[in-house]
Amino acid sequence: NSKEKLGSQINYTVTGIDAGAGIMSSAQKALKAYGLEDKNWQLQTSSTAAMTSTLDKAIKDKRPIVITGWQPHWMFTKYPIKFLKDPKNVFGKAESIHTIVRKGLKSDDPEAYTILDRFHWKPAQMSEVMLKVNNGMDPNKAAKEWIKDNPDLVGEWTKGVKKVHGKSLKMTYVAWDSEIASTNVIAQVLRDQGYKVTIQAMEQQPTWAAIATKAADAQVSAWLPKTAGLYYKDYKGRFEDLGPSLEGAKVGLAVPKYMKNINSIEDLKN
Ligand code: PBE
Numbered sequence: 014n015s016k017e018k019l020g021s022q023i024n025y026t027v028t029g030i031d032a033g034a035g036i037m038s039s040a041q042k043a044l045k046a047y048g049l050e051d052k053n054w055q056l057q058t059s060s061t062a063a064m065t066s067t068l069d070k071a072i073k074d075k076r077p078i079v080i081t082g083w084q085p086h087w088m089f090t091k092y093p094i095k096f097l098k099d100p101k102n103v104f105g106k107a108e109s110i111h112t113i114v115r116k117g118l119k120s121d122d123p124e125a126y127t128i129l130d131r132f133h134w135k136p137a138q139m140s141e142v143m144l145k146v147n148n149g150m151d152p153n154k155a156a157k158e159w160i161k162d163n164p165d166l167v168g169e170w171t172k173g174v175k176k177v178h179g180k181s182l183k184m185t186y187v188a189w190d191s192e193i194a195s196t197n198v199i200a201q202v203l204r205d206q207g208y209k210v211t212i213q214a215m216e217q218q219p220t221w222a223a224i225a226t227k228a229a230d231a232q233v234s235a236w237l238p239k240t241a242g243l244y245y246k247d248y249k250g251r252f253e254d255l256g257p258s259l260e261g262a263k264v265g266l267a268v269p270k271y272m273k274n275i276n277s278i279e280d281l282k283n
Contacts, residue, residue, distance in 0.1 A: 019272075019281060022077055025054040027266060028067050029081045032058045033217045034189070035240030036081045036104075036264050043103040043266065047278050054281065056081075061189060068092060072269055079281065082267025085136040085191055085259075087147045093270040096263065098277035104265045105239035109257035110195070114231040115224045116253055122230070124174050125182055125203055129231050130255045131170040132199050138163070139259060142194035156197035160205070167202055177207040185229040188214040192234040195258065199233055218244060225251035233258055240264050 027044070029037050037056065044050045059067075064080055065088055071078035072092055082088060082096060112129050119126045138159075145155035160167050182203060186196040200210040213229070221244040223229035235241045235254075245254075268275050275281065 019077055019275065019283070020052065020054065023079065025049075025052065027054065027056045027079045027081065028064050029056045029058055030061045030064050031216075033187070034081075035217070035236060035242070036083055038243065039104050039239060039264065040081050040266065043099070043101075043278055046101050046103050047282065049278075049281055052282060068094075075269075075271060077268070077272050077275075079266055079268050079275075081265075083191075083264045084262060085140045085143065087140065087143050087190065088267075090140070090144070091147075094267045095270050095276075096265045096267050097275065097280070099265055100277060100279065103278075107260065108236045108238070108240055108262040108264055110191070110233065110259040110262055111235040111237050112231065112233050112255040112258050113221075113224055113235050113252050114255060115227045115229065116251065117227065118230055118253070122180065122182065124177055124206065125180075125208060125230070127174050128170050128203060128206065129199065129233075132202075132233065132258045133170075134166065134195075134198075134259060136259060136261050138166070139191060139194050142198060143190050146190065146193060152193050152197040153201065155194070156201040159198060160201055170202060171206060174206065179207065179209050182208045182210045182231070183223075183229045184210060184212045185215055185220040185223045185232045185234075186212060187217050187220060187234045189234070191262075195233045199258075217241065221248045221252070224248070236262060236264065 040056050044054050068080055142155050142159045146152050184200055186192045196212050200212050203210045220232045225248045266278055
């Protein structure tokens with residue numbers, strides 16, 4: 014019934030992902046900032062997999078749905094969805110994904126440090142790896158294939174860097190699709206340089222704690238300035254920020270394009 018209010022049609026629910034994701038705290042802030050919390054809107058915690066499967070079903074039935082959406086991610090290629098405008102700028106404009114390393118890595122491991130510092134690619138390139146994994150390929154295999162297909166770019170990261178022989182390097186990451194892609198690629202590049210790299214998936218907060226306590230050497234999962242901004246502030250001074258590996262990421266609320274009258278978060282109130 015299209016005359017029914019959107020909110021009641023979808024139970025005043027934004028379908029979200031894992032509680033530790035920065036997009037979840039931003040979405041909660043948005044519900045408040047746009048006066049939606051007062052109208053009983055709520056943010057549902059789940060996981061990326063559960064959210065995209067709920068989205069898939071809604072789109073098949075052409076039902077309305079509001080999700081936490083971000084780019085780069087295959088949800089934007091697989092489904093006809095659009096970001097909602099955010100005039101109050103709760104989610105921030107463009108985000109970059111930064112490489113964060115432990116203090117002392119530069120002197121202990123100059124070769125790995127140099128490569129991590131140079132690691133830089135485009136959203137379309139990250140998407141290629143994500144798509145392979147989404148199609149069922151093992152992430153390490155996807156990373157190897159991508160590296161093989163992009164020798165020039167990988168060569169820029171490793172140019173002139175001495176190989177090592179079995180030196181250990183620990184990376185942490187959060188198992189979001191984007192970070193599964195980036196972490197597997199850079200870990201494999203470092204393996205090809207002779208490093209023995211372990212990658213360990215964990216919640217977001219422990220990825221930062223691991224770097225701060227030097228239990229881990231590096232992570233490439235930091236969406237900034239907003240999405241991981243809280244952790245960045247909390248752990249300030251206890252890590253080294255090597256800057257972006259990727260620019261032009263974006264975070265917000267999203268809906269299917271067939272929801273023609275809903276173009277801004279403000280429209281959710283109507
Ligand atoms: N994400 C993907 C993460 C960062 C990577 C947008 C879901 C988040 O913290 O929200």
